[in-house]
Amino acid sequence: xxxxxxxxxxxxxxxxxxxxxxxxxxxxxxxxxxxxxxxxxxxxxxxxxxxxxxxxxxxxxxxxxxxxxxxxxxxxxxxxxxxxxxxxxxxxxxxxxxxxxxxxxxxxxxxxxxxxxxxxxxxxxxxxxxxxxxxxxxxxxxxxxxxxxxxxxxxxxxxxxxxxxxxxxxxxxxxxxxxxx
Amino acid sequence: xxxxxxxxxxxxxxxxxxxxxxxxxxxxxxxxxxxxxxxxxxxxxxxxxxxxxxxxxxxxxxxxxxxxxxxxxxxxxxxxxxxxxxxxxxxxxxxxxxxxxxxxxxxxxxxxxxxxxxxxxxxxxxxxxxxxxxxxxxxxxxxxxxxxxxxxxxxxxxxxxxxxxxxxxxxxxxxxxxxxxxxxxxxxxxxxxxxxxxxxxxxxxxxxxxxxxxxxxxxxxxxxxxxxxxxxxxxxxxxxxxxxxxxxxxxxxxxxxxxxxxxxxxxxxxxxxxxxxxxxxxxxxxxxxxxxxxxxxxxxxxxxxxxxxxxxxxxxxxxxxxxxxxxxxxxxxxxxxxxxxxxxxxxxxxxxxxxxxxxxxxxxxxxxxx
Numbered sequence: 001x002x003x004x005x006x007x008x009x010x011x012x013x014x015x016x017x018x019x020x021x022x023x024x025x026x027x028x029x030x031x032x033x034x035x036x037x038x039x040x041x042x043x044x045x046x047x048x049x050x051x052x053x054x055x056x057x058x059x060x061x062x063x064x065x066x067x068x069x070x071x072x073x074x075x076x077x078x079x080x081x082x083x084x085x086x087x088x089x090x091x092x093x094x095x096x097x098x099x100x101x102x103x104x105x106x107x108x109x110x111x112x113x114x115x116x117x118x119x120x121x122x123x124x125x126x127x128x129x130x131x132x133x134x135x136x137x138x139x140x141x142x143x144x145x146x147x148x149x150x151x152x153x154x155x156x157x158x159x160x161x162x163x164x165x166x167x168x169x170x171x172x173x174x175x176x177x178x179x180x181x
Numbered sequence: 182x183x184x185x186x187x188x189x190x191x192x193x194x195x196x197x198x199x200x201x202x203x204x205x206x207x208x209x210x211x212x213x214x215x216x217x218x219x220x221x222x223x224x225x226x227x228x229x230x231x232x233x234x235x236x237x238x239x240x241x242x243x244x245x246x247x248x249x250x251x252x253x254x255x256x257x258x259x260x261x262x263x264x265x266x267x268x269x270x271x272x273x274x275x276x277x278x279x280x281x282x283x284x285x286x287x288x289x290x291x292x293x294x295x296x297x298x299x300x301x302x303x304x305x306x307x308x309x310x311x312x313x314x315x316x317x318x319x320x321x322x323x324x325x326x327x328x329x330x331x332x333x334x335x336x337x338x339x340x341x342x343x344x345x346x347x348x349x350x351x352x353x354x355x356x357x358x359x360x361x362x363x364x365x366x367x368x369x370x371x372x373x374x375x376x377x378x379x380x381x382x383x384x385x386x387x388x389x390x391x392x393x394x395x396x397x398x399x400x401x402x403x404x405x406x407x408x409x410x411x412x413x414x415x416x417x418x419x420x421x422x423x424x425x426x427x428x429x430x431x432x433x434x435x436x437x438x439x440x441x442x443x444x445x446x447x448x449x450x451x452x453x454x455x456x457x458x459x460x461x462x463x464x465x466x467x468x469x470x471x472x473x474x475x476x477x478x479x480x481x482x483x484x485x486x487x488x489x490x491x492x493x494x495x496x497x498x499x500x501x502x503x504x505x506x507x508x509x510x511x512x513x514x515x516x517x518x519x520x521x522x523x524x525x526x527x528x529x530x531x532x533x534x535x536x537x538x539x540x541x542x543x544x545x546x547x548x549x550x551x
Binding site: 023024025026027028047050051052053054055057059060068070072074077079081099100101103104112125126127128129137138146150151152153 | 226227230234270393399401406413419480485486487501502518521522550
């Protein structure tokens with residue numbers, strides 16, 4: 001896990017908040033929180049480290065839409081999930097010139113959420129027809145919109161930064177028992 | 182008009198699709214042509230868009246199960262495997278060992294069926310009509326086996342949270358063993374008929390080049406990635422279910438051209454047979470469905486689950502607010518990412534070679550459009 005430690009250190013210098021999480025429960029290894037401005041630097045770093053782009057998407061929460069990035073690596077099992085909140089004007093820097101596959105993913109996210117990726121080479125509708133380009137079907141309605149902390153795991157279940165993943169397991173299993181009635 | 186690419190001829194645009202036999206679905210490729218040479222190929226997608234991610238938000242996870250099989254209708258079981266795995270990961274429910282073995286057996290049978298369909302259809306694209314008759318004959322055997330146990334032939338809804346809906350019986354095991362013997366003997370036939378065929382080799386070798394760097398930039402996975410020499414398969418790299426218990430190899434190529442992709446897919450079928458054989462030999466006894474509560478809410482938080490389908494990495498990402506339905510369900514499909522480098526890939530190839538490249542990508546359009 002030496003390489004992963006090195007990566008965490010480099011990501012922290014961006015700066016970004018990096019959390020190591022339990023793969024067996026979450027399905028990814030690192031959770032990263034980014035400021036919108038650091039997204040291109042983050043993508044550039046992963047491109048150098050030979051990661052590949054899994055997807056770019058978003059989730060509508062209050063107060064602002066969150067963009068989700070997932071990356072993984074061919075050489076070692078390290079799946080990264082990164083989140084960044086869009087700026088007040090609903091924009092975020094594009095990474096389509098760093099990871100070319102992001103071109104389509106960002107166009108899809110623009111279709112579904114209306115997020116504008118600045119610096120994108122051609123932010124045209126991808127899946128939706130041109131006449132329905134402003135439909136934004138995945139935005140939540142007034143009553144269904146939840147604040148960001150209501151879609152997060154409770155903080156005490158989070159695996160702390162550098163602890164090995166096994167130590168947090170008993171606590172993290174709790175919610176399953178509740179639902180098993 | 183000339184076919185010489187060096188001639189300073191004005192280019193013109195050509196629509197390939199949305200209804201074209203070689204796009205294997207409702208896909209349109211907007212081509213900028215110079216004579217018979219493709220200058221740019223821009224895929225236009227979304228004709229079969231069903232907004233599955235929104236459907237995922239308006240249905241309970243149980244109600245979404247049949248939809249997961251309608252993503253990739255050619256190899257539906259690995260897609261279901263991913264969604265069931267995600268729900269089990271979030272709720273902490275574990276399937277009994279026998280159920281996990283059955284999941285692997287049926288998933289691998291489905292992978293073989295998918296590769297056989299690809300083999301026939303790909304060669305048909307190239308103008309060879311005979312092979313599809315043989316591959317469909319073999320694929321029919323798989324569909325019959327799967328129909329006996331799942332009840333359907335294409336869009337299965339067989340996996341359940343905590344297991345599978347029906348146990349397999351002795352005739353299933355016998356039929357599957359007979360199929361393994363049969364397909365092994367057929368590989369030689371395919372080699373004689375296709376692999377060594379000089380016309381086929383000349384047609385597919387060195388036309389376009391997939392590279393590891395391109396795969397990283399675009400997120401290309403599956404047999405196409407492995408043809409470039411990168412040994413990456415979710416079944417080995419981020420193992421799920423009981424795959425670590427089996428002894429199998431991940432076939433890789435070297436050159437990354439279409440012939441290499443063909444070779445990788447053929448060898449993958451052999452490895453799937455190996456997995457099925459071992460699973461049948463070691464099939465544990467016991468229940469196939471764990472006791473699960475009727476009402477099962479997903480705990481608050483997020484989780485991801487990736488599986489290796491016949492085409493590459495399929496990954497689900499679910500965010501739950503603790504309610505009955507997912508708050509957000511993102512589905513990342515392999516064909517979407519595998520198609521995206523087409524424009525870069527097909528610069529200055531002949532139009533007939535573009536058809537061959539589309540065939541190599543093994544696209545399932547509903548999976549791209551979702």
